[in-house]
Amino acid sequence: MSLLVAAALGLCTARAAYADDASPDATTDTSTSTSASTNPSDAGTSTGAATDSKWKIGVGPGVMITPKYPGSRQLKVFPFPALDISYDDRIFSQGPDVLGINVLRGPAYHVGAAFSFDFQTRKDNDDPRLHGLGNVYGGPKLKLFADYTWWAFTGSIAAYQDIDGHHQGTTVSTDFVASAPVGGWLFSVGPGFTWANGTYTQTFFGVTGQQSAASGLPAYSTSAGVRDIHMNAMVTYDFSKHWDGSVAATFGRLEHNAASSPITEKRFELDTIASVNYKF
Numbered sequence: 001m002s003l004l005v006a007a008a009l010g011l012c013t014a015r016a017a018y019a020d021d022a023s024p025d026a027t028t029d030t031s032t033s034t035s036a037s038t039n040p041s042d043a044g045t046s047t048g049a050a051t052d053s054k055w056k057i058g059v060g061p062g063v064m065i066t067p068k069y070p071g072s073r074q075l076k077v078f079p080f081p082a083l084d085i086s087y088d089d090r091i092f093s094q095g096p097d098v099l100g101i102n103v104l105r106g107p108a109y110h111v112g113a114a115f116s117f118d119f120q121t122r123k124d125n126d127d128p129r130l131h132g133l134g135n136v137y138g139g140p141k142l143k144l145f146a147d148y149t150w151w152a153f154t155g156s157i158a159a160y161q162d163i164d165g166h167h168q169g170t171t172v173s174t175d176f177v178a179s180a181p182v183g184g185w186l187f188s189v190g191p192g193f194t195w196a197n198g199t200y201t202q203t204f205f206g207v208t209g210q211q212s213a214a215s216g217l218p219a220y221s222t223s224a225g226v227r228d229i230h231m232n233a234m235v236t237y238d239f240s241k242h243w244d245g246s247v248a249a250t251f252g253r254l255e256h257n258a259a260s261s262p263i264t265e266k267r268f269e270l271d272t273i274a275s276v277n278y279k280f
Contacts (some may be wrong), residue, residue: 008186018187021113030106035042054087055085055087056084056086056087057084057280058082058083058277058278059082059083059084060082060277060278061081061276062080062081062082062198062276063077063079063275064077064080064272064273065077065270065273066080066221066272067269067270068122068126068206069120069122069123069126069136069257070254070263070264071204071205071254071265071267072265072266073265074077074120074126074127074268075270078119080273080275082273082275082276083176088099089101089102089105090105090202095273096116096119097114097116099114100112100113100143101113101114107145108149108150109149110145110146112145112146113142113144114142114145115140115141115142115143116143117139117140118140118141119138119162119249120138120168121135121137121138122136125231129215129265130263130264131215132211132214132215133213133214133215136166137166138166139168141168142161142163143158143159143160144159147244152178152179153176154173154179155174155175156176157172157174158172158173160172160174165220168204169196169198169203170197170199170200171193171196171197171227172194175191176191177189177190178190183239184238184239185233187234187235187236188232190231190232191229192229192230193226193227193228193230194227194230195225195227196224196225198222198223198224201225202222204258205222205261206220206222206257206261207219207220207262207263213249217262217263220260220261220262222257225255225256226255227254227256227258228252228253228258228269229252229255230251230253231251231252232239232248232249233251234246234247234248234252241279244252244277244279245274245276245277246274247274248271249267250269250271251268251269251270252270253267254267254269
């Protein structure tokens with residue numbers, strides 16, 4: 001999940017840059033949106049009533065596909081609300097970001113913070129191999145982010161800190177994407193990597209002596225380091241003035257401690273979000 005959230009940060013900022021180029025009267029949304037963005041600096045110059053409002057609202061159904069747990073061969077599918085709500089490019093609620101703020105913002109950059117919900121979990125009943133390891137629950141995280149767009153290219157960084165005591169520690173994802181519009185389509189793609197601290201890697205990939213005795217897996221200690229390298233891809237299509245659809249995917253490869261863990265069955269990960277949005 002942390003991979004896909006970081007992908008959305010970079011990919012949708014790139015989309016905002018193209019929205020600015022395509023329409024000088026458009027309004028720019030936050031960098032964390034999972035749907036189209038526009039530029040607020042021009043809102044006051046528009047003669048259309050629809051662009052005078054500082055509110056931007058988009059809602060719709062979505063679906064998420066992600067590994068059952070980090071390193072799992074199995075995937076889980078669940079519904080996901082595709083929210084895209086912002087006010088004056090300052091306050092926003094979008095996707096996993098329940099509530100966020102752009103502390104600093106401009107036509108080409110955003111710096112801010114958000115309370116984000118992480119759905120990444122691991123449970124004993126996910127796989128017989130996990131019996132005795134104990135459950136790891138998802139929960140809220142504090143997210144700090146920054147991004148910068150130049151022409152078709154966007155660089156972004158997002159840090160996530162567990163604030164609910166679920167021992168998920170800290171992760172930092174850095175991404176770089178390039179975007180290109182083709183008719184009503186927008187294509188974005190680019191690489192990135194995720195770093196994780198020792199608390200995160202021990203929780204999801206480590207096996208203590210007690211867990212080893214209970215599960216039969218060999219004991220395994222971890223440390224901070226690169227969790228994965230990944231490639232982000234996003235395709236968006238505008239069906240009409242009010243409707244659009246998008247598919248965002250992150251293809252990741254676990255590295256170092258995560259790759260060598262006895263818990264890991266598969267080094268390659270796929271995280272996908274597909275959604276349809278109605279824009280008011």
